[in-house]
Amino acid sequence: MSLSETALPFDDIRNLVKSMPGPDEEALQKVRERDSQLTKPAGSLGRLEEIAEWLAAWSGNAPPKVTRPMVAIFASAHGVADEGVSAFPSAVNKQMVENFAAGGAAINQLCRVNDIGLKVFDLAVDMPTPSITREDAMDEANCAATMAYGMEALAGGIDLVCLGEMGIGNTTVAAAVFHALFGGEASDWIGRGTGVDDDGLSRKRDAVEKAVARLNGESDPLEILRKVGGREIAAMAGLIIAARLQRVPVIVDGFVTTAAAAVVHVMNPSGLDHCLFAHVSAEHAHGRVLERLGKDALFDFGMRLGEGSGAALAAGVVKAACEMHSGMATFADAGVSGKS
Incomplete structure (x- = not known):
């Protein structure tokens, strides 16, 4: 999938969002009909039944199947990290990309145990974006190109994609995106991220305030993304859009990945219907964001x-x-009596 070269690159993005397809109603109905015949009381598997329906509706497969799941991690660097908003230095960006490649990160173990593929996309971790407190993170052409890069991450027949990210300072950037999209105060959207102390939290609040003040009330979600966002957020937003167009269900991770989802939601309130939200982050503002998006996460393990x-x-x-x-048998298959 590629974007045409136009005078206004964001127009291509907007047109794609407008053309998002709805659910496959035929596949959904087939799943519901089969579910009513399975050897269990109706509704007894609760949300697991809803997930099966969701997967069928957005993949078009009935019964639903997952054969090539993938975690896509987008790694980026942020100039705002130099302003003391994180407990870790920016050098960690490159070091963690190397750790992913060596199989030593937490996500490597989770992918292994769940038999999920992993791809890491290095979005120039040696070249941080300008600090969003002083300059725009990207111009329109670069932001659109980064979104297009994220769209290409689905190549290879992926049928379930999990969004992931890594970038020192990116909870500050995500907080700025949320503040610009949803208003309130900067303090409503910030958290301790990688574990900053009180002074670091204060610097984080100041950075978000300065970044959003530069916007002068800008409300266009793509303009907000390019001005106070980051490359990984842009790439993930592009992936979410492409996944909808290609009928690939998406699982959104935590606070930063939800910033990408929020951009798409503001563009099209139904634009996240093909997305499942994994968990409520320990970043306190994440629950507030999920409420704004009208989404219920699967679990809350206090992860961040x-x-x-x-x-x-x-x-x-x-x-x-x-x-x-x-795989479950129907009542007829198993010779089990149905509900009287």
């Missing part, structure tokens, strides 16, 4: 790592829901 870690755990649940629906 990123890397797609929560999404990988949720993918295991999705795979289980799929297998239970597809």
Whole structure:
């Protein structure tokens, strides 16, 4: 999937969002009909039954199947990290990309145990974006190109994609995106991220305030993304859009990945219907964001790592829901009496 070269690159993005397809109603109905015949009381598997329906509706497969799941981690660097908003230095960006490649990160273990593929996309971790307190993170052409890059991440027949990210300072950037999209005060959207102390939290609040003040009330979600966002957020937003167009269900991870989802939601309130939200992050504002988006996360484990870690755990649940629906016998198959 590629974007045409136009005078206004964001127009291509907007047109794609407008052309998003709806659910496959035929596949959804087939799953519901089969579910009513499975050897269990109706509704007894609760949300697992809903997940099977969701997977069928947005993949077009009935019964639903997951054969090539993937965690896609987008790694980026942020100039705002130099302003003391994180407990870790920017050098960690490159070091963690190397750790992913060596199989030593948490996400490597989660992918292994759940039999999920992993791809890491290095979005120039050696070249941080300008600090959003002083300059725009990207111009329109670069932001659109980064979104297009994220769209290409689905190549290779992926049928379930889990969003992941890594970038020192990116909870500050995500907080700025939320503040610009949803208003309130900067303090409503910030948290301790990688574990900043009180002074670091104060610097984080100041950075978000300065970044959003530069916007002068800008409300266009793509303009907000390019001015106070980051490359990983842009790439993930592009992936969400492409996944909808290609009928690939998406699992959104935590606080930063939800910033990408929020951009798409503001563009099209139904634009996240093909997305499942894995967990409620320990970043206190994440629950508030999910309420804004009208989404209920699968679980709350107090996680705040990123890397797609929560999404990988949720993918295991999705795979289980799929297998239970597809593999369970019907009453007729098993010779079990149905409801009297």
